[in-house]
Amino acid sequence: MLNVEKLSKTFKTEGGEVHAVRDVTFHAADGEVVAIIGASGSGKSTLLSLLGLLDAPDAGSIEMNGTQLANLDSGGRTKYRAREVGFVFQAFNLIPNLSAKENIKLALEFSNWPKNDRDARADAMLAMVGLDANKASRRPNKLSGGEQQRVAIARAFAAQPQLILADEPTGSLDKATGQKIVQLLREAANTQKTTVLVVTHDEKIANQADRRLEIEDGALTEIA
Amino acid sequence: MNALRRGVRNAFRNAMRSVGVVVILAVAIALSISMLIARDAVNAKISSVRSSTGNTISVSPAGFFGGQGGGTALTTAQITGLLSIPNVTAVQAQLSERLTSTQTNLTSPTTAGSLGARFGGGFGGGGTPTTSALSIRVIGTNSPGNSLVGGANGGGTEKLTSGVAFSPTSTADVAIVGTTLATKNNLKVGSTFTAWGKTITVVGLYDAGSTFADSDALMPLATVQTLAAATNQVTGATVVVNNLNNVSGAATAITKKLGTAADVTSTQATVESQLAPLNTVKTISTYTLFGAVIGAALILLLSMLMIVRERRREIGVLKALGATNRSVVSQFIAESTTFTVLGAAVGFIGGILVSSPITSALVSAESGSSSSPGGFVRGAGGGFGGGGSGFTPPSGAVTAGRFRFGGLSNTFSQLHTSVSWSTLIFALVAAIVIAALGSSVASATITRIRPAEVLRSE
Ligand SMILES: Nc1ncnc2c1ncn2[C@@H]1O[C@H](COP(=O)(O)OP(=O)(O)O)[C@@H](O)[C@H]1O
Numbered sequence: 121m122l123n124v125e126k127l128s129k130t131f132k133t134e135g136g137e138v139h140a141v142r143d144v145t146f147h148a149a150d151g152e153v154v155a156i157i158g159a160s161g162s163g164k165s166t167l168l169s170l171l172g173l174l175d176a177p178d179a180g181s182i183e184m185n186g187t188q189l190a191n192l193d194s195g196g197r198t199k200y201r202a203r204e205v206g207f208v209f210q211a212f213n214l215i216p217n218l219s220a221k222e223n224i225k226l227a228l229e230f231s232n233w234p235k236n237d238r239d240a241r242a243d244a245m246l247a248m249v250g251l252d253a254n255k256a257s258r259r260p261n262k263l264s265g266g267e268q269q270r271v272a273i274a275r276a277f278a279a280q281p282q283l284i285l286a287d288e289p290t291g292s293l294d295k296a297t298g299q300k301i302v303q304l305l306r307e308a309a310n311t312q313k314t315t316v317l318v319v320t321h322d323e324k325i326a327n328q329a330d331r332r333l334e335i336e337d338g339a340l341t342e343i344a
Numbered sequence: 345m346n347a348l349r350r351g352v353r354n355a356f357r358n359a360m361r362s363v364g365v366v367v368i369l370a371v372a373i374a375l376s377i378s379m380l381i382a383r384d385a386v387n388a389k390i391s392s393v394r395s396s397t398g399n400t401i402s403v404s405p406a407g408f409f410g411g412q413g414g415g416t417a418l419t420t421a422q423i424t425g426l427l428s429i430p431n432v433t434a435v436q437a438q439l440s441e442r443l444t445s446t447q448t449n450l451t452s453p454t455t456a457g458s459l460g461a462r463f464g465g466g467f468g469g470g471g472t473p474t475t476s477a478l479s480i481r482v483i484g485t486n487s488p489g490n491s492l493v494g495g496a497n498g499g500g501t502e503k504l505t506s507g508v509a510f511s512p513t514s515t516a517d518v519a520i521v522g523t524t525l526a527t528k529n530n531l532k533v534g535s536t537f538t539a540w541g542k543t544i545t546v547v548g549l550y551d552a553g554s555t556f557a558d559s560d561a562l563m564p565l566a567t568v569q570t571l572a573a574a575t576n577q578v579t580g581a582t583v584v585v586n587n588l589n590n591v592s593g594a595a596t597a598i599t600k601k602l603g604t605a606a607d608v609t610s611t612q613a614t615v616e617s618q619l620a621p622l623n624t625v626k627t628i629s630t631y632t633l634f635g636a637v638i639g640a641a642l643i644l645l646l647s648m649l650m651i652v653r654e655r656r657r658e659i660g661v662l663k664a665l666g667a668t669n670r671s672v673v674s675q676f677i678a679e680s681t682t683f684t685v686l687g688a689a690v691g692f693i694g695g696i697l698v699s700s701p702i703t704s705a706l707v708s709a710e711s712g713s714s715s716s717p718g719g720f721v722r723g724a725g726g727g728f729g730g731g732g733s734g735f736t737p738p739s740g741a742v743t744a745g746r747f748r749f750g751g752l753s754n755t756f757s758q759l760h761t762s763v764s765w766s767t768l769i770f771a772l773v774a775a776i777v778i779a780a781l782g783s784s785v786a787s788a789t790i791t792r793i794r795p796a797e798v799l800r801s802e
């Protein structure tokens with residue numbers, strides 16, 4: 121269960137203050153897929169960076185299954201990122217000189233997953249996203265965009281996080297592939313009981329989510 | 345796979361760049377290694393030359409330069425007064441005189457030759473120009489024991505071959521005669537000859553291994569002073585100092601004490617002037633050594649900075665995935681250490697290979713420019729030659745000359761290079777310093793990269 125209360129983030133720029141996230145309050149249940157839609161520059165990525173503890177909010181609180189994340193020190197934040205959050209990016213962001221499987225094992229290493237189970241866990245994740253052993257041994261530049269995003273999803277879910285943050289995961293893919301990727305996210309959320317927040321500006325993608333939130337100028341509203 | 349293994353693996357990610365960085369590091373490390381080896385070789389040579397030089401100081405009357413004569417003799421009092429100078433253990437005084445054919449029944453074993461005929465008696469003004477009878481040098485000394493091991497006669501290696509030495513304070517009409525002179529005149533222990541109208545008894549024979557030195561006669565200082573009408577006069581002294589390190593201090597004290605009356609020359613001073621080019625090589629190699637290490641560190645630093653910039657996004661991804669700063673930094677340190685280790689390995693071997701030619705190139709380049717002090721060295725060494733004789737060079741000059749030319753060429757031919765443990769340890773320490781310095785700025789940059797950057801507009 122994710123509880124976000126009155127979350128705010130302001131950037132000071134040369135052109136003045138930018139209220140990227142204003143007083144955002146929302147809740148998401150375990151295994152729920154929530155779509156966040158909004159125009160470019162509306163604050164979607166900033167909200168995800170706050171929820172993933174990549175950046176610190178100016179005000180507000182984030183509570184994850186009873187833990188107040190705002191109170192964590194830097195070590196605690198790193199640990200939270202490693203164990204409780206998985207990121208999926210628009211640009212895939214796989215490590216280029218590691219194979220698909222090694223990319224997955226990287227997340228397992230950072231989360232301190234039991235050493236003797238990392239190999240089996242990585243294989244299971246590859247199977248979950250439908251990649252065979254041949255693809256598993258390839259480096260990212262020898263995989264298609266859709267395949268790379270599958271690896272990224274496998275990497276994001278590998279350490280069994282409570283929250284997946286996907287920032288426009290279909291933005292670099294064609295429509296059909298994008299649909300499959302969202303399908304994959306939905307299934308994984310279901311089986312792993314993981315909350316998934318998907319940022320998109322594609323209505324069709326948003327419609328596949330359990331709920332839809334719209335962000336405009338940093339302010340979040342629920343779409344009925 | 346942990347951070348260290350990822351770092352090592354990343355070192356080979358861009359083959360061209362890796363080869364470039366490793367080669368440049370290797371060249372810098374090879375240069376510093378060869379400089380270190382050159383330094384070691386030069387250092388070893390300097391200390392061996394220093395320790396082989398005598399702990400003696402030559403004192404001669406001011407302006408008294410070898411065969412060219414000149415100057416006013418010093419007095420016995422001036423010379424014995426030097427004993428009060430700290431660290432001076434002995435003072436060997438000499439009075440060098442010439443016996444012309446009218447003053448002795450001895451015949452000089454030396455024939456003038458055509459050059460001698462031309463210059464005979466031309467120097468010093470005391471001699472009689474003649475082509476057949478050259479004068480004989482008599483050295484009055486208060487330390488015959490020391491003379492016999494190379495003191496009074498300018499540094500030869502005289503050995504008493506028969507008879508005994510006279511006592512330092514002897515006033516007797518006795519002599520120890522060089523073997524060449526003895527052979528020429530059929531002298532044995534117990535034989536006599538005349539000098540300055542007196543009958544002198546031969547009490548011993550010596551062999552200095554050189555015809556010039558063996559053509560002299562050694563007599564008690566007091567005897568020569570009396571017979572040659574040179575009461576209290578001394579033409580030179582060798583001051584023995586207790587320790588090599590005190591030689592220059594004692595030389596300064598002697599100069600202060602005797603003022604302008606004497607020329608004071610320590611063998612050390614002449615050796616130091618010969619060592620000057622070696623010291624220059626040492627200085628050059630020291631600067632080059634540090635320059636190369638710093639250069640290598642700088643190269644690595646810039647390369648790592650370039651790599652970190654290039655992988656800025658990747659670093660953000662690692663942090664977003666939950667990598668600690670420490671783990672990312674150690675990954676990059678492992679990468680830069682890999683470059684350094686490869687560079688050091690290649691550079692170490694290269695450095696050893698080029699050190700020999702570099703050392704000899706440095707040394708021969710420097711020795712060419714060092715010929716100017718030669719005249720000084722010879723002049724100083726020639727202090728004890730008497731005036732008036734022909735071409736016969738003063739034995740002191742011969743010795744000094746041989747030391748200078750033979751010694752210096754030895755200095756360079758014996759400069760062989762060797763690789764010591766300290767060189768190896770240096771290479772290791774240098775590599776660590778290079779890697780640490782090279783990684784430092786990159787590490788600081790890595791720590792500052794905010795993971796939120798990965799979500800910024802792609
Ligand atoms: N690090 C930052 N510094 C300054 N301004 C920022 C920073 N990050 C985001 N912003 C600004 O905050 C607003 C929201 O940005 P972002 O969250 O990236 O929007 P979106 O993801 O919806 O396109 C934009 O106006 C953007 O320029």
Ligand SMILES: [Mg+2]
Pocket residue numbers: 164165166287799800801
């Ligand atoms: Mg965005």
